[in-house]
Amino acid sequence: PLPQVLDEAMIVAVVHGFYDKIRKDDLLGPIFNGAIAEADWPPHLNNMCDFWSSTLLRTGRYEGRPLPPHLALPGLGKEHFQRWLSLFQTTVHDLCPPEVAELFMDRAMRIAHSFRLAIAFNRGE
Numbered sequence: 144p145l146p147q148v149l150d151e152a153m154i155v156a157v158v159h160g161f162y163d164k165i166r167k168d169d170l171l172g173p174i175f176n177g178a179i180a181e182a183d184w185p186p187h188l189n190n191m192c193d194f195w196s197s198t199l200l201r202t203g204r205y206e207g208r209p210l211p212p213h214l215a216l217p218g219l220g221k222e223h224f225q226r227w228l229s230l231f232q233t234t235v236h237d238l239c240p241p242e243v244a245e246l247f248m249d250r251a252m253r254i255a256h257s258f259r260l261a262i263a264f265n266r267g268e
């Protein structure tokens with residue numbers, strides 16, 4: 144049965160479900176699989192669980208800097224962020240009750256927007 148509240152188990156399910164989709168995606172799969180070697184996926188998924196746990200549950204477990212790796216990916220544009228958000232939307236819709244899905248989406252959209260602004264600024268647009 145699916146959990147009904149936002150807890151660590153739900154974050155693990157969302158993160159793993161989402162990157163399963165990402166890795167198979169025609170547009171985003173090659174970018175992620177190119178940047179993250181096979182052996183580095185388990186630590187990446189752990190890091191992403193820490194990130195969402197810090198972001199939504201305020202556990203303070205993530206101490207990284209989310210922006211720099213995205214500035215280093217060449218040619219990241221609107222269509223990539225739209226696909227990312229659409230896969231994330233499908234994932235949280237399938238795995239979470241509506242209020243929790245909304246919480247994830249609200250945060251993901253804000254961060255995606257701030258990344259896009261930072262990328263544009265970085266390019267001097």
Ligand code: HEM
Nearest residue numbers: 174175178190194207208209212219223224227251254255
């Ligand atoms: C890390 C790609 C959007 C959060 C990464 C990495 C890649 C990547 C390849 C791993 C970099 C590395 O370890 O070398 C993308 C692409 C995106 C996207 C292609 C959209 C077009 C987002 C969004 C969020 C996000 C919207 C947040 C809601 C993160 C975080 C990390 C990460 C927290 C880990 C950073 C760290 O601690 O080093 N991303 N990302 N990404 N991404 Fe994204």
